[in-house]
Amino acid sequence: MFKVNENFAKLPGSYLFANIAKRVSAFQAEHPEKEIIRLGIGDVTQPIAPAIIEAMHKAVDEMGHAETFHGYAPEQGYDFLRNIIAKEDFQEKGCDISADEIFISDGAKCDCGNIQELFSLDSVIAVCDPVYPVYVDSNVMAGRSGLYNGETGRFDKIVYMPCTADNGFLPEFPKEHVDLIYLCFPNNPTGEAIKKADLQAWVDYANKNGAVIIFDAAYEAYITEEGIPHSIYECEGAKTCAIELRSFSKKAGFTGMRLGFAVIPKDLKCGDVSLNAMWMRRQGSKYNGTPYIIQRAGEAVYSPEGKVQVAEQIARYMKNAKTIYTGLKDTGFTVYGGVNSPYIWLKTPNDMKSWDFFDYLLNNAGIVGTPGAGFGPSGEGYFRITAFGTYENSLKALDRIKNL
Amino acid sequence: MFKVNENFAKLPGSYLFANIAKRVSAFQAEHPEKEIIRLGIGDVTQPIAPAIIEAMHKAVDEMGHAETFHGYAPEQGYDFLRNIIAKEDFQEKGCDISADEIFISDGAKCDCGNIQELFSLDSVIAVCDPVYPVYVDSNVMAGRSGLYNGETGRFDKIVYMPCTADNGFLPEFPKEHVDLIYLCFPNNPTGEAIKKADLQAWVDYANKNGAVIIFDAAYEAYITEEGIPHSIYECEGAKTCAIELRSFSKKAGFTGMRLGFAVIPKDLKCGDVSLNAMWMRRQGSKYNGTPYIIQRAGEAVYSPEGKVQVAEQIARYMKNAKTIYTGLKDTGFTVYGGVNSPYIWLKTPNDMKSWDFFDYLLNNAGIVGTPGAGFGPSGEGYFRITAFGTYENSLKALDRIKNL
Structure with a gap:
């Protein structure tokens, strides 16, 4: 009988983002009326620039x-x-x-x-x-x-x-x-x-x-x-x-x-x-x-046009990054990143576990982020939020978090 | 010191089609005036269909x-x-x-x-x-x-x-x-x-x-x-x-x-x-x-349009296949394939080695095919010609071969 590559069996569960997608779908199926803001997977939202x-x-x-x-x-x-x-x-x-x-x-x-x-x-x-x-x-x-x-x-x-x-x-x-x-x-x-x-x-x-x-x-x-x-x-x-x-x-x-x-x-x-x-x-x-x-x-x-347009897109994401970073900081969170990167890395409040904070944020604010523990054990107690959403959604997410 | 994957060293030379491309470039550089007909690599020549x-x-x-x-x-x-x-x-x-x-x-x-x-x-x-x-x-x-x-x-x-x-x-x-x-x-x-x-x-x-x-x-x-x-x-x-x-x-x-x-x-x-x-x-x-x-x-x-257009393209290639197959056969070659496939597989004349026939055809007729030996030892003495050229080039190639 042929044998498979047994190394695959060592992989713990599914790919991180597939796992998140599954939890989000389950939540959305249970709460079809809730509007979810996705700041989890690092996917962009702005369309491809006109020159491209x-x-x-x-x-x-x-x-x-x-x-x-x-x-x-x-x-x-x-x-x-x-x-x-x-x-x-x-x-x-x-x-x-x-x-x-x-x-x-x-x-x-x-x-x-x-x-x-x-x-x-x-x-x-x-x-x-x-x-x-x-x-x-x-x-x-x-x-x-x-x-x-x-x-x-x-x-x-x-x-x-x-x-x-x-x-x-x-x-x-x-x-x-x-x-x-x-x-x-x-x-x-x-x-x-x-x-x-x-x-x-x-x-x-x-x-x-x-x-x-x-x-x-x-x-x-x-x-x-x-x-x-x-x-x-x-x-x-x-x-x-x-x-x-x-x-x-x-x-x-x-x-x-x-x-x-x-x-x-x-x-x-x-x-x-x-x-x-x-x-x-x-x-x-x-x-x-x-x-x-x-x-x-x-x-x-x-x-020349492409460069200008792409720089504008990045500036827009970085405006989100600054907004989220500053907003979270002002709310009392300990935050990192966000200055040379579209990712904000925050310390979960009260030493909450990353996946618990994921569920908490999804259930109470309809916000999807990425649990730090999904990136490795030293990510435990951290949480990633991306600046790749729209400005409106970044503001809205911030508001929802402030009101928690 | 880091170690590389030593299995790479077992590969004999370069990838077949890279090898052919190199020989053809060398020939073209020496004979810039010669028009080469490429029936080697299985690349298509017809443009993408309008519906697509x-x-x-x-x-x-x-x-x-x-x-x-x-x-x-x-x-x-x-x-x-x-x-x-x-x-x-x-x-x-x-x-x-x-x-x-x-x-x-x-x-x-x-x-x-x-x-x-x-x-x-x-x-x-x-x-x-x-x-x-x-x-x-x-x-x-x-x-x-x-x-x-x-x-x-x-x-x-x-x-x-x-x-x-x-x-x-x-x-x-x-x-x-x-x-x-x-x-x-x-x-x-x-x-x-x-x-x-x-x-x-x-x-x-x-x-x-x-x-x-x-x-x-x-x-x-x-x-x-x-x-x-x-x-x-x-x-x-x-x-x-x-x-x-x-x-x-x-x-x-x-x-x-x-x-x-x-x-x-x-x-x-x-x-x-x-x-x-x-x-x-x-x-x-x-x-x-x-x-x-x-x-x-x-x-x-x-x-519906895509299907019709793609079928027409395939029919055009298969017309080439039939033309090449029949033409080579009539010239006295022993030929295979070409009926359910865009590839014609021919026995080299006089038990010539595949790569010798490749060089012979390139040098004397300006035609690029693929040496059978490049596909493995049992391909020795065979030669692949594709029907993916234009009809005109298929006819021209056939003429050049007949006149050898």
Whole structure:
């Protein structure tokens, strides 16, 4: 009899956001009259910007005529998009990254999940705690996690780096040897950013200890303060130890469009083996390119009109962030994040458990947030609220919370 | 020092089609004046049908307005697409498949490559020889292949089932126990189809021996003869032993659009473990849905106008197939396929090696095909030509071959 991948059985229950969706549906079914405000999953609400819509209409028309039709795309992405990303996101910002170090994908979630395939199965993984579940789950499925310990809420073989108010939400260097370090800054879920000097220390640590950093920069477009790195390649030596993952989902509202990219420098090597070449081979064999129309949409994000429109969208979300952050603070909550990130991370009142606060907020205020414990044991007692709703809903949610 | 996945080093050279592209570019650079006819990679040339273009314009407009904007899609696909697929591709054709057994993806290549993640690492894999390289390469990367033997052109631990003119291009049952059997019919690369009774025998074999069949039906839309199954679920008992993969790439010219789906019946289990539930978990954690615009495009393939237009496109390709098949036969070639498939599989003249014939055809006729040996050792001495070019180019290629 065939055998299944038994690592799947180690995963505790369902994917976090699927779990939340289920609880919300159950509540809505019981209370069809209640209007629910969804500030849970990090999905955007503003429509795609006009310049991008126009670029897509043009690309759709191209697909409708034999002379301009586009079949299979290059697995690593079209040059028009790789070139503009290399230039505007990196070279013009002082990062020495070339177009052939950029691999276009259908989003950072897939890249996050797939990137572990490049590493040996006995690699030791380090993650922040709390953490975006995909880093952990993809390594569980691959067999690197060991068993789940229900008491600690942790996997045996994964190294967890707690990020709490006590350490300013900055992970400390692992005491044991680790091979692969997942870092996400500005952080999901805490909303806190990392200063350049602190990230430089991580790059130095990785180079010294022969580790690779998977740097998830999905939220870099939300950075508002000086001195916060947008890319890990702003740090000296990052090209020999870091892969960076970027997303158009939050930057340009592409959650339903699916576009992202991985940066794998050619200097990143294990002996003679180039990780850039390995990823090229991986994508060549298991991926078939991102849709032409979507890549043209991505290009339009960099057009003069696109830039202005996308910046306006982000400013609108950040106005929500400020409103929610300040409002909650004024109500007496202890709040974090929200300055360089669309996420507000709050301490639950009276040491309430995260899931209890989730139910409390859903039942009494009709507000959906994300329980911190869903991101890992050190998220217990915290709660994530996103700024991706409308301004009206952000205000309304705040009012409901104040009146509790 | 971190360690890479050493299985990658077992892969012999680059991905087949990347290899061909490189040779063709080199030739074109040396002979810029020569007009090359590309009948190599299975990429389509006809533009997307008008009904589909219209649906995409509408979906693009929806993305541009807050009221109709679509963010994250369900990882398993939108119901509007899953429902119509279940109804039209399966239920109306007598296959008892429901919408929640259908998982929308960004194409069959990704599904082919990812599906192996559901199975244990010591699973024994059986593939046809010649074979679409993704089945093998994805298992090599995962560590199931053993070492590559340069003399036999085969991996130690993979079971190869030769498909040659001697056995009518139908694989024979493996003598040893196998866990996972990849079958593709109508076949890529041979272009030959399987009769229903023969496929039923495979289903019976799999059920009896506790194996799973991964049935790649990417070319089912090209079937012209009666008695050839479009789906493996036409066979009795297939729901307890088979996963089917489908593609919109060849059916509706979506190679540059990226849309496909996997069918994983709920009856397909290993003990208590449902593969449908496992795939749901896998996609929930490592995939983020197919773009809304592309799923609406897929839906339009099933509209009354879409159906007519897509059928006309296929008929045009099949006219090419017939022209090439008959023309080559009349010229004295031994040819296969081309009747229920867009691929013509020819025996190279004078027992020429496949890659020698590739170079010969490129250098002397400016025609790009695919060397049979690139699909596996039993493909040696064969050569694949696709019917996906234009009619004019098909005729021109034929003329050039006749004049050699």
